[in-house]
Amino acid sequence: MQTQSAILAALSLIDEKLDELQEDLGDLPVQVKKLEKNVRERAALVDETRGLLDEVRGFRANSNQSVQSLNDKEKKLAEQQFAVRNNREFDAISNELGMSKEERTRLDEEMRTAGVKEENLTAILQQQEQNLEEAKQDLKDKEKELLEMTGEQMDEVKQLEGQRIELLGKLTEAISADYERIRTFHKDAAVSLRRNSCAGCFSAVPSQKAVEMRNQPDKAFTCEACGRLLFPEELKTPAESAA
Numbered sequence: 109m110q111t112q113s114a115i116l117a118a119l120s121l122i123d124e125k126l127d128e129l130q131e132d133l134g135d136l137p138v139q140v141k142k143l144e145k146n147v148r149e150r151a152a153l154v155d156e157t158r159g160l161l162d163e164v165r166g167f168r169a170n171s172n173q174s175v176q177s178l179n180d181k182e183k184k185l186a187e188q189q190f191a192v193r194n195n196r197e198f199d200a201i202s203n204e205l206g207m208s209k210e211e212r213t214r215l216d217e218e219m220r221t222a223g224v225k226e227e228n229l230t231a232i233l234q235q236q237e238q239n240l241e242e243a244k245q246d247l248k249d250k251e252k253e254l255l256e257m258t259g260e261q262m263d264e265v266k267q268l269e270g271q272r273i274e275l276l277g278k279l280t281e282a283i284s285a286d287y288e289r290i291r292t293f294h295k296d297a298a299v300s301l302r303r304n305s306c307a308g309c310f311s312a313v314p315s316q317k318a319v320e321m322r323n324q325p326d327k328a329f330t331c332e333a334c335g336r337l338l339f340p341e342e343l344k345t346p347a348e349s350a351a
């Protein structure tokens with residue numbers, strides 16, 4: 109027959125483990141969410157750069173066509189200039205040629221600028237695509253970790269919860285209610301008495317009380333400073349052997 113103190117000691121170890129498991133798992137889903145956001149942000153940057161690059165390429169293709177038709181036009185005008193009948197016609201064609209060349213020079217200049225822009229954007233896009241791939245890999249790794257951990261943890265959590273229910277059932281109703289109530293504000297609701305001090309808040313416990321605890325292992329003792337349940341330190345053994 110286990111004493112109430114021994115059951116409390118075993119229960120405290122199980123809850124400690126359960127809390128640790130919960131904590132480990134608790135952070136992982138948050139990390140996955142963060143990495144998902146990271147992937148979305150990086151994908152948006154890639155899309156934006158691709159859009160800009162398409163614009164620049166479209167502009168260059170259009171300008172190239174315009175330059176070619178201006179070239180054709182100038183060739184025709186030059187031929188016509190040979191066949192003019194008077195100075196007025198010659199001047200008119202010269203004027204038109206001049207305007208066309210001016211337009212062509214302007215387009216050439218714009219195309220050169222666009223060419224530099226395209227080169228820069230291509231380099232930026234390459235870097236952004238690499239960043240996106242890295243972010244996707246990070247997310248994949250973390251998701252895998254979460255999945256593996258959840259599976260492993262679930263088995264352990266189930267086992268520990270089973271033991272927890274069993275132990276709670278062995279406590280008197282009053283002590284089990286106390287334990288659960290204290291746990292709402294102290295995760296470690298039952299702690300050991302360590303060198304005549306409460307292991308929860310480190311307050312000194314009168315030695316008379318320590319003696320009583322050992323003599324009456326089925327009675328609930330609490331720390332007067334913090335309200336945690338106390339059990340003798342020698343009962344703090346691995347949960348498996350105590351359960």
Ligand SMILES: [Zn+2]
Pocket residue numbers: 306307308309310311331332333334335336
């Ligand atoms: Zn205390």
